[in-house]
Amino acid sequence: MKYASLIVLIVCLLPGFSFLNAWSGQPFNQVIAKALIDDKPPRRVVKSNAEWKKILTPDQYAVLREHGTERAGTSPLNDIHEHGTFYCAACHNPLFSYDTKFNSGTGWPSFFAPIAKNAVKEESDKSYGMIRTEVLCSVCDGHLGHVFNDGPKPTGLRYCMNGVAMTFEKK
Ligand SMILES: [Zn+2]
Known part of the structure; x- marks a missing residue:
């Protein structure tokens, strides 16, 4: 049973x-x-200064690795007027889409948003007696520029970038 x-x-x-x-x-x-x-952990590119010097031009190195600023109005990327993507010149991480580019009148390529939330990272920058927000490539930590709160809609942000730190590829 x-x-x-x-x-x-x-x-x-x-x-x-x-x-x-x-x-x-x-x-x-x-x-x-x-x-x-x-x-999956995000892609990371880590190199020594000597290795970066071999890959980057002196102007790229001065901005990306030494937090320099290019002279306003000198970047050919200011004059891009076609759809495509702006990449980190050091590690080819996609940073900005042409769709968010606007003419800020500053002489530096300007965008109101990165191509993805995690494409860039931001850090407080207290150099030169100013409090600014530094924008870095999230993959290689390369210095790209700064972000300010005086941008256009829809975000109100102005990502003020060094053109020399980026490359552009047409869509
Ligand atoms: Zn990068």
């Missing part, structure tokens, strides 16, 4: 097991795979 109830119990549970099996098949694996992709 005991065994009979055990068999009945197993038979009743079997459909449940096969349901679980089906559920934990392909879709479940896809869920895990997606989670792994999402958890």
Whole structure:
């Protein structure tokens, strides 16, 4: 009698097991795979100063690695008027889309938003007796410029970038 109830119990549970099996098949694996992709650490490029000097031009090095500022109005990227993407000149991280570029009248390429939230990172910069927000490439920590609160809609931000720190590729 005991065994009979055990068999009945197993038979009743079997459909449940096969349901679980089906559920934990392909879709479940896809869920895990997606989670792994999402958890992947962001790309990082770390090089010594000597290595950067080999890759970058002296002007690029002065801005990207030594936090310099190019002379206003000197970058050919000021005159870009076509759709495409602006990349970090050091590590080719996509930084800004042409769609967010605007003429700030400053002589530096200006944007109202980065291409993605994690494309750049921001740090407080207290140099030259000013409190500014420095903008760096999130992949290689290269100095790109500063961000100010006097930009146009929709963000009200002005990402004031050094053109020499970026490259442009047409869409
Ligand atoms: Zn970079």
